[in-house]
Amino acid sequence: MQTTNDVTFGVTDPIFEIRNASVTFDMERGTSRVMDSVDMNIQRGEILGVVGESGSGKSMFASALLDAIPDPGQLSGEITFRPESGEEIELLQQSESEIKQIRWEEIAMVFQGAMSSFNPTMTIGDHFEETLDVHGYDVDDGMERGRDLLSELYLEPEQVLHSYPHELSGGMQQRALLAMSLLLDPEVLVMDEPTAALDLLMQRSIIELIRKIGQQRDLTIVFITHDLPLVANLADRLGVLYAFEFVEVGPANDVLTGSKHPYTRALLNSTPNLHTPREEMRPIEGKSPDPVSVPDGCTYHPRCPMSDDNCVAADPPFQAGSGATDHQAKCHYIDDVNEAVPLNLREVHNE
Amino acid sequence: MSSDEHVVSLQDIEVHFETDTGIFGRDSDIVKAVDGVSLDIEENDVVALVGESGCGKTTLGKTAIGVQRPTEGQVEYRGQDIWEARDSSGSSSIPFKQIRQSLQIIHQDPGASLNPNKTVMHTLSVPLRATQPQMTTFDRRERIHEMLSRVGMEPPEAYSKRYPHQLSGGEKQRVALIRALLMNPDLILADEAVSALDVSLRIDMMDLMLELQDQFNTSYLFISHNLSNASYVAGEADGRIGIMYLGELVELGPVDEIVKNPKHPYTKALMWAAPSLDPNADADPSSPLRTIDVPDPRNPPSGCRFHTRCPEAREACKNDVPGELAVDGHTDHTVTCFREDDHHDYWHSPELDEVSTDEADTAASD
Ligand SMILES: Nc1ncnc2c1ncn2[C@@H]1O[C@H](COP(=O)(O)OP(=O)(O)OP(=O)(O)O)[C@@H](O)[C@H]1O
Ligand code: SF4
Ligand code: SF4
Ligand SMILES: [Mg+2]
Numbered sequence: 001m002q003t004t005n006d007v008t009f010g011v012t013d014p015i016f017e018i019r020n021a022s023v024t025f026d027m028e029r030g031t032s033r034v035m036d037s038v039d040m041n042i043q044r045g046e047i048l049g050v051v052g053e054s055g056s057g058k059s060m061f062a063s064a065l066l067d068a069i070p071d072p073g074q075l076s077g078e079i080t081f082r083p084e085s086g087e088e089i090e091l092l093q094q095s096e097s098e099i100k101q102i103r104w105e106e107i108a109m110v111f112q113g114a115m116s117s118f119n120p121t122m123t124i125g126d127h128f129e130e131t132l133d134v135h136g137y138d139v140d141d142g143m144e145r146g147r148d149l150l151s152e153l154y155l156e157p158e159q160v161l162h163s164y165p166h167e168l169s170g171g172m173q174q175r176a177l178l179a180m181s182l183l184l185d186p187e188v189l190v191m192d193e194p195t196a197a198l199d200l201l202m203q204r205s206i207i208e209l210i211r212k213i214g215q216q217r218d219l220t221i222v223f224i225t226h227d228l229p230l231v232a233n234l235a236d237r238l239g240v241l242y243a244f245e246f247v248e249v250g251p252a253n254d255v256l257t258g259s260k261h262p263y264t265r266a267l268l269n270s271t272p273n274l275h276t277p278r279e280e281m282r283p284i285e286g287k288s289p290d291p292v293s294v295p296d297g298c299t300y301h302p303r304c305p306m307s308d309d310n311c312v313a314a315d316p317p318f319q320a321g322s323g324a325t326d327h328q329a330k331c332h333y334i335d336d337v338n339e340a341v342p343l344n345l346r347e348v349h350n351e
Numbered sequence: 352m353s354s355d356e357h358v359v360s361l362q363d364i365e366v367h368f369e370t371d372t373g374i375f376g377r378d379s380d381i382v383k384a385v386d387g388v389s390l391d392i393e394e395n396d397v398v399a400l401v402g403e404s405g406c407g408k409t410t411l412g413k414t415a416i417g418v419q420r421p422t423e424g425q426v427e428y429r430g431q432d433i434w435e436a437r438d439s440s441g442s443s444s445i446p447f448k449q450i451r452q453s454l455q456i457i458h459q460d461p462g463a464s465l466n467p468n469k470t471v472m473h474t475l476s477v478p479l480r481a482t483q484p485q486m487t488t489f490d491r492r493e494r495i496h497e498m499l500s501r502v503g504m505e506p507p508e509a510y511s512k513r514y515p516h517q518l519s520g521g522e523k524q525r526v527a528l529i530r531a532l533l534m535n536p537d538l539i540l541a542d543e544a545v546s547a548l549d550v551s552l553r554i555d556m557m558d559l560m561l562e563l564q565d566q567f568n569t570s571y572l573f574i575s576h577n578l579s580n581a582s583y584v585a586g587e588a589d590g591r592i593g594i595m596y597l598g599e600l601v602e603l604g605p606v607d608e609i610v611k612n613p614k615h616p617y618t619k620a621l622m623w624a625a626p627s628l629d630p631n632a633d634a635d636p637s638s639p640l641r642t643i644d645v646p647d648p649r650n651p652p653s654g655c656r657f658h659t660r661c662p663e664a665r666e667a668c669k670n671d672v673p674g675e676l677a678v679d680g681h682t683d684h685t686v687t688c689f690r691e692d693d694h695h696d697y698w699h700s701p702e703l704d705e706v707s708t709d710e711a712d713t714a715a716s717d
Contacts, residue, residue: 054520054549154643170404171644199404199576204624205643208636226549229579229626233636256628270551272579273626274610278586283555 007318009237009249010326011041014082015188015220016065018042021077023060023069032291034073035060036244039318044084047214047221049235049252051228051267053288057244058224059112062192065222066103067091081107083187105135108186110177112193118165124176125161131183142183149179153209171202175209182213188220196225207234228271232256240264243289243299249318250327258338260321260329262304265341280344298331306333306340358429358537358570359392359415359454365423366410370649382648384410385421386598392538392570397561397590399573399581399606401621403645407598408574412540415572416454417447428453429537452481455531459543461523465515471499471526472511478533498529502559521552525559532563538570545580557584564588578625582610591683594618597648597656604684614678614686616663655688658703663690667700 008014023035035057042048052058060069069075079091083106094102103109111117118127125143132142147157153175160168160176168176174195181189191210195203211234214221223231231238231252238255240248240263248261259265266284269276286303289295298316301307310332320327321334331337366385384407392398392415400408413419414426417433426433428450436443436450458464465474475495479486486494492511499507502525515523524544531539541560545553560571561584571588575581578592585592586606594602594615602615613619620639640660646652652659658668667689676691678684689697 053551169644200578200626201403201576201621201624201640202643205638205640208638211636226551227626228550229628232626232628267551268628270554271626271628272550272553272557272577272583273628274579274582274622275627278583281554281583283558284551 006325007039007328008041009328010324011043013044014041014080015044016040016042016082017078017080018064019078019080021064021075021079023057023064024074024076025072027292030292033294034244034291035064035075036294037077038064038245040239040246040249042220042222043237044082045218045220046236047211047223047234049231049238050222050224050241051231051238052226052241053267054226055288055291056241058226058241059192060244061241062109062111062190062222062224065091065188065190066107066109067094067099068103068109101135104131104181104186105184106186107188107190108181108184109190110181110192110194112196118173118177120165123162123164124168124180128161128180128183131180135184137184145185146179146183149182149213150176152213153179155179170198171206174198174202174206178206178210178213182217182219185217186219188222189214190222190224192224193226194223195230196227203230207231210234228267229273240267243294244291245299245330247300247331248329250329254324254327257343258323258327259343260323260327260334260337261300261331262306262337262341263300264329265337265343266303269341269344276344282344300331306336356393357391357427358394358396360427360430361388361390361411361415361424362427363424364388364411364414364421364426366407366414366419367422380649383598383651384648385414387424388595388598388600389424390415390593390600390603392572394537394570395564395568395588396570397564397573397585397588398571398593399575399585399590400593400595401575401578401581402595403576405645405648406595408576408595409542411595412542412572412574413456416456416538416540417450418456452534453537454540455534455536455538456540456542457524457527457531457544459547461520461527461547462515464527465523467515469514470511471495471513471518474526475511475530475533478530482533482535494533495529498533501563502529521548521556524548524556528556528560528563532567532569535567536569538572540572540574542574543576544573546575546577553580554583557587560584561587578610578621582606586610594621597645597651599656599687601657601688602684602686604678604681608678608681608684612678612684614684614691615657615688616661616690617657620660620662664703665697665700666703667695667697669703671696 018038018040021038025032050058063069064075081089081091128146129139132139150157150160155175165173195206225231235252238252239246242263248264269282270284289299295302297313298311301311316330316332318328318330319334364385365387368382368384369380370382388411402408410419414421420434431443431445433450436445436447476491479491495511496507499510504510545556548556573584581592592606592609593600596617602618613622623639639662642660646659654670655668655673658664673687673689675685675687678686689695
């Protein structure tokens, strides 16, 4: 067996340290483990992209970062938050009121489908003022910041502040929401599928704005999506979720061009994009597991073309194989993956 | 080619809607959702329409299958004017009912299109009863099981008893596809039919659509805001891509032409937005567009409608309306932009001033 794995993933200044975090729901059919002993470090100031199929646990991971798992879900493990100024905060040990203060002020979140969560009877300006007021911020200063944010997002501040949500297009609503999430100057912004309901051109435009704003404000951004290409050129590092746990973590570039996990490779080979020859695209065979009964050993073994008895018997730890330690995957045969599951995109380049 | 060889032929289609809400200028209450589009769809053809939200793709699609009546222009099914057939109540050479049956749709939201209270078996029996009323219950069941197996929903006996909430998004979309195919249609409008699916399931669904196309002799009108999906599905079938902007078809051509030799500046912007998995791709991170938002369709810009966002716009584009031009003499690749005309005034006209003031401000603060 391997030595205990190093799950710092090369992160030197972690703003988040997540250890052994699990989320369970008790269901009639048994216990549903929708996040399974997750370890992760998030580097201060980075953009971490989190990708995975529908149901893989992306939203659970996002909610865990704010200790906001929906009832009756149970979150266990350790989540340490290290704000720029001050001491370490054990998130799961905070009282409800302490957590409420941390949310939005230090860790802001744009939830999946949040566009519809604007109150239809309030203008965007009302929403901004309420947010400032509830958190005890100076409203005039805050609105000034809000106006700046709106124009940085290519919105006409006065017009948008006076508008009701339905008077704005989807893309404008989404940018107004982004401005609102940054109103209290948080250190971390967690975004769960923030652009999924928008058309591609708007999604790409918003991604570029997020990148720019993140840089200007030294924000740490966790960007969650099922759409790998969307974060491919945005994220500094990528974490790939499969069956309720990370199976690969590393610098975005390395994960995309030299994926160490067979699942990541299957995901890349099945993603429609203009650069891969059509005849080489492949759907992923099989189905992702049910959280009530995940397969023994490596959870990917029923779908993995490389699986053998060892994979069925033992759950592989994170490891780097012969490569750099900041890039790791949960697979017994990391060094064989390149040959066994070739990446289509690379072949295009080698021509 | 005579027009009755086309499955569907659209000529100079305009679809105008009256509206009255919004925050923008209210000079006009008419939205020109589709404004002067012509398009022919052949047998076994795949045409993919691509554009941003609100550009008129869905309206044009619905017009093509006879569920949206155009305000101007003609829609023909195998040479028969669809709305004439509708109005003549039976005296047309092809009855309206038959036309509607031949032109089917799969919606974007796989859940909403299926009745939540009906089993898969029930849902799929409906089209079979309509097209083959003599079929016995036993044969119908066999046929449905066969189709479910065909699309990988095994075992079919178990799947046929399920209700929509017991199916995944991809499975619901498959059921919707089978339902459409069992009508024996000549054309299926697939409106963002794969967009709601997980990225990893899209190829699978598109492959399935194409595989069944061969078997059922169906054409597809595939609508998407995603150029990669469009080029995959249309490319596999040797089809065409049409690019729509504010109600107009601004570029149309064979897939490989559009992807490798895009001519319209808007097509190039859509290419910029298309997913790239290549971290080394020399993609410019900043958007080529001069403004992010689509202008209010009730008050479209003068001249070339794209001029307010076009990176190549010049003074001439503000006033003159470009016409459709053949690209490099290829009659099957057309574009609506002055840049395709070497002799146009455009080339002597000054470039447009930089972006409008509010954006100039933000740009300066970077
Ligand atoms: N309230 C709940 N009770 C029980 N199980 C739940 C609950 N909410 C989510 N789950 C389950 O948890 C698992 C992970 O869900 P999660 O919402 O994190 O997925 P996701 O990756 O965000 O998917 P999507 O891409 O569809 O948003 C799924 O199997 C889901 O069915
Ligand atoms: S451990 Fe085995 S089954 Fe799991 S991904 Fe690696 S090779 Fe495949
Ligand atoms: S006609 Fe002018 S504004 Fe229109 S697309 Fe061509 S260059 Fe751009
Ligand atoms: Mg989710």
